[in-house]
Every structure is written in C-alpha cells, then in structure tokens.
Amino acid sequence: MNLILLGAPGAGKGTQAEKICEKLSIPAISTGNMLREAMANGTEMGLKAKSFIDAGKLVPDEVVIGIIRERLQAADCKNGFILDGFPRTIPQAEALDEMGVRIDRVIDIEVSNEKIAARLSGRRVCLKCGATYHVEYKAPKTEGVCDACGDTLVQRKDDMPETVLDRLKTYHEQTEPLKDYYAAKGILRVVEGQEAVADTTARTMQALED
Numbered sequence: 650m651n652l653i654l655l656g657a658p659g660a661g662k663g664t665q666a667e668k669i670c671e672k673l674s675i676p677a678i679s680t681g682n683m684l685r686e687a688m689a690n691g692t693e694m695g696l697k698a699k700s701f702i703d704a705g706k707l708v709p710d711e712v713v714i715g716i717i718r719e720r721l722q723a724a725d726c727k728n729g730f731i732l733d734g735f736p737r738t739i740p741q742a743e744a745l746d747e748m749g750v751r752i753d754r755v756i757d758i759e760v761s762n763e764k765i766a767a768r769l770s771g772r773r774v775c776l777k778c779g780a781t782y783h784v785e786y787k788a789p790k791t792e793g794v795c796d797a798c799g800d801t802l803v804q805r806k807d808d809m810p811e812t813v814l815d816r817l818k819t820y821h822e823q824t825e826p827l828k829d830y831y832a833a834k835g836i837l838r839v840v841e842g843q844e845a846v847a848d849t850t851a852r853t854m855q856a857l858e859d
C-alpha cells in the first residue's frame with residue numbers, strides 16, 4: 650500500500666507512521682528526518698535547508714522533490730511506503746503524479762492548534778536515530794537519553810513557540826489545500842487525532858481499511 654500522512658506540525662504523523670510501518674512492514678519516509686540528517690552531516694543540501702527549517706518555512710520544492718524521487722526508487726519501496734511530510738505543496742503533489750507514483754490512501758490527522766503547541770513544546774528527539782519522545786506523553790526510560798540508541802535527546806530548534814506559530818501559518822497556507830486535492834481523487838480519509846496515541850492509531854488503522 651502506498652500512503653501519504655497529512656497533518657499540521659505535531660499532529661502525530663511521525664508517531665502514526667511508526668505504527669503503520671510496524672503493522673504493514675513498509676518503510677516510513679520522512680522528508681523532515683532526511684533533511685535533519687543532511688543538516689547534522691553538514692552536507693550542501695543540509696546547509697541550504699537549515700535556514701528554511703529554523704525559520705519555520707518550507708524548503709524549496711525542487712530540493713524535496715529530488716529527495717523523494719531518489720528515495721522511492723529504493724528496493725524497500727517495492728511493496729509500498731508511507732510518506733510522512735511529503736507532499737506539502739500542490740507542486741509537490743503534482744510532481745508525485747508526474748513521477749507516475751500511485752497513491753492508495755491519504756490519511757489526514759486533525760489536531761487543534763492549542764494541542765499542537767503543547768505537543769511540540771514537550772517533544773524531545775534523538776538526532777542520531779530519529780526516535781521521538783514527549784516529556785509527558787511518551788517519556789524515555791531515562792530522562793534525556795534515547796531508549797533506542799543511548800544518544801542524548803534534544804529539543805528541535807523549530808519546536809520553539811515562535812517558530813511553531815510560523816510553521817502552523819505555513820501549514821494552513823501551503824499544505825492544507827492538499828486535502829481538497831486528494832479529496833477530489835476520492836482517496837482522502839480524515840482521522841481525529843486529538844486523543845491519546847492509541848486512539849489515533851485505532852482510527853488510522855480503520856481508515857486504511859475503509
């Protein structure tokens with residue numbers, strides 16, 4: 650199954666991508682994680698992306714389209730994939746169509762702006778392996794240490810309150826129109842994401858069957 654997860658920053662796309670990945674054994678592809686990895690490695694693309702990400706803006710379409718075009722050619726995508734954070738603009742969705750990529754389902758996770766602020770201020774991430782935690786809702790076994798690889802957990806720079814507001818504005822202006830784009834194709838399913846992770850997961854799994 651080829652899936653797209655849509656939703657505001659902090660709606661829980663990464664969290665649900667992990668659950669679907671475990672259930673269906675298909676890779677979860679996060680453009681955000683790939684860009685952060687490039688930033689950590691100091692590559693040319695990472696340096697270019699940094700100023701956009703730190704300001705809560707989108708990285709230019711041609712950069713992320715190039716990343717996805719290459720990633721979808723990998724052998725592990727043969728039986729399906731989950732796109733987490735791509736597409737984020739109409740031109741990115743059109744580029745996916747032009748690549749001849751068939752999308753079976755688009756899951757839109759809906760969460761209010763108020764909840765988003767609480768989730769993002771408490772999020773902690775591992776820059777080494779990409780694992781995500783929350784100080785209240787998903788705490789690591791040892792405070793500040795990644796359960797998976799033992800590296801130090803940090804707060805993402807773009808999770809600071811002022812930047813979160815910019816990310817939400819960018820989302821409403823540039824990404825939300827994708828709901829209509831995929832609704833018109835009959836493949837959009839809206840999932841209520843306000844409650845506990847397990848509730849959202851149950852709704853997400855149901856939406857994959859509908």
Ligand code: AP5
Pocket residue numbers: 656657658659660661662663664665679680681682684701702705706707708709710713733734735736737741768769771772773781782783786787807816842843844845846847849
């Ligand atoms: P990206 O990393 O994709 O950021 P995002 O979409 O803003 O999404 P997040 O990772 O912030 O949130 P999420 O929805 O995955 O939530 P999560 O599961 O972590 O992109 C970062 C930046 O890269 C962008 O701003 C942009 O600059 C650039 N970029 C990336 N892709 C791009 C593209 N295609 N085009 C252009 N630029 C691009 O959950 C959040 C927190 O809440 C976690 O702590 C989690 O534990 C907790 N949580 C999750 N669900 C629940 C729940 N139900 N109850 C309580 N807590 C919960």
